[in-house]
Amino acid sequence: MNTMEDEMSQTTMTAARGAAAGDPPSGELVVRASGLVKRYGRFTALDGLDLEVRAGEVHGFLGPNGAGKSTTIRILLGLVRKSGGDVSLFGHDPWHHAAPLHRRLAYVPGDVALWPGLSGGQCIDVLAQVHGGIRADRRQELIDRFDLDPSKRARDYSKGNRQKVSLIAALGAEVELLVLDEPTSGLDPLMEQAFQETIRERAAEGVTVLLSSHILGEVEALASRVSIIRQGKRVTTGTLAELRRHTRTSIHASTRTAPQLDGLSGVGNLDLEESDGTTQVRLSVDPTALEEVVGRLHAAGLDTLTVTPPSLDELFLHAYADGGDQA
């Protein structure tokens, strides 16, 4: 059985081959972290984290609660100082060049705090001001799109509405990079659509997006590459296709005779059930063994065949789970 560690090394090898084969030079990496360490007293939040975000991509940043996603983002923003390792943003040290670097980015935190006495519209203006202002037409367009009432006081806003304020201020800014830390955790499905639409537009304009999220559908819909971290380390990174390549495909088939699958390497969760002269076969299979398995099912006489590629949920559950070695 494939272990998570095997997959990790395979992914890393793929990435290494990719680099050798002429990936963008490091100058086009918007974010580069290697061996990043952050300690809070005796607690280690980041334990040698690696992360690369390429210019122009939407990069999904995933991990269970407490994995270190927000800490990483705060280090990238120069809000928190690293304890060790290397990190650069647009090729510069984010701690020492925080303010100049911030000319090129906008940020949405997961937990948005506003000024309770100001209206939502005033909060947008104040937030936009620290990002260098917002065009009036763009502001209005985003307010319409996110269906925000800008005349309400911030103290009367729900979590989702506070998040909209922060999103409008950030998405309206003329920047090269958007850093979004679980930006949609309080939004309803309609607003989630509006968010995805806006991110696609920005991405099409060439804006780079670092998107930390728990909403797998959102990541699947938006991200070109993802990095999954756990306990302050990167577990895996790559395009979604690459990640899928290393996970098992589920197969459900009905065959007229029992297929010969015993002892075949790369097959797991095998379950055979005979009834009314047909055999219900359920199994999961490694990409390497897929051809062989389908061949043997065919030989057993196929009635029906359902092949399900690994769902993202499975992928993430797999990577999130502590130890990560169950197949």
Place this chain on the structure above:
Amino acid sequence: MNGSLLTMVRVHLRTGWLTLTIWVIALGGTMAFTVSAIQGLYNTPAKVDSYAAAVKGNALMMINGKIAGIDSLGGIIANEFGFIASFAIPFMAVGLIAKMTRKDEETGRLELVLAGRIARADPLLAGVLVTVVAEVLVTAALFASLAGAGVPTGDATLYALSLGALGLVFAGAAAVAAQLVEHARGVYAIGLGAILAAYLLRGLGDVQFSPLTWLSPLGWQEQTRAFGDQRWWPLLVPVAAFVLLVAVALGVVTRRDVGSALLGVGATTPHASAFLRTPLGIALRSHRGSLIGWSAATVVVSATFGSVAKPLVDAINGNPSLASAIGSSGATGLDSVLAMNALILALLAAGYAVQAVGVLRAEETAGRLESRLSGERSRWAWLSVQLALVVVGIVAVSVLGGAVLALSTSWSVGQNVAGQVVGAVVDFLPAVAFFGGLAVLAFGVVPRWVPVVWLAYAAGAVIAYLGDSLNLAGVVRALSPFHFIGNPPIEPVHASHAALLVLLTVGCLVWGYVGFRRRGIPQN
């Protein structure tokens, strides 16, 4: 000024202009009011001289400071305004800085701002600048009031500047405190402690004619001797202290993580104790900080004021007109001093009461009240546990303060005055309770107005303190419960007034309870 700093100044002004305006108007207004009242009272040289004769000697120095040039209109104003200025001007600086630094950081707003084009040091630096602007405005208002009353321009300038510089020192101290602790309320606590320490150091130093005065920013202010033998160079001391403190704060803020504090939080345990799981246990946890803080402050103040009672008693006995200056004409020295100290203790206990009800409001705005009330516990039960703790706190502050005041006063004057002290403290309780009731009323009916109760408290304190010396009309004086209740132990409390205050308090509590059961939670 660079773009980042300018932007940050604009953000602070846009989000905090109301607080700023209220402070400047309240301070400038109190000063203008005091000045015009005193100008009316002491409108001839003879009257000025008689005032000077009355307050001569070191007895009042503990309270108002050693005022040079007390035989001038400016000196009288400084003497009357000194006590309020000693607290109000530093507290404005602490309040503004805490709001613009640690408050933004603790809520997470700083993170949003720093993710923009704002350099790391600029939110703090801009906060300091805005506070300096507020100090300048207050200084200008002070100068205008004084000059308008006919105080020589040079004297008025130096006095106003010395008070402005006093504010700067505490702005710097608050900027450093904001680096030390995680929460804005910690900055307030440190600031209040520093103000109190400065006040007591200055008082002890003045009474003993010791260099202790020079350890206190209030001493530096006093040493300019604005209305006597003027000295301008002591202005440099607070300015230097301000620059140094701000430099330290900037040094720290540019090196530490956003959201962190130099003083770490204590050890935590993964389980709540059986007591903490009870309604009382969790309520006590929210009240613990203010309970300990106010008790400690009361003990320190009572001990200090009690232990300097003797010289004050002698001075009043030797110069009866002095008694009228502290609002107790015709009384013995001992009674006058006891009355004054009992009033201060009552002010502290009432302050605790208002703050403690503010804790309830904080539970609501922090969103904890919703979850507390989402279980099977009724609103009535929750509010009752909270208010029981507030009452325990008022009793604790009064008992601790009263005991220490009784002991230290008895020791100082060499006779047992415990009975009178305790009696006076008890006599003031209806006035203390009234402010608690007022705060509960606000919390129950219009929770947004809970902080406004502080304005009522401040007005009550100022009227009680200045009512006699400014010869305010009886109607105005009656507005202050501290005055309305009577002047124990010089004269017995007005029983009918006390009864009315108790009735009003009960009315406030009932109305507050009813309102709290009817209103939405949370209500913003």
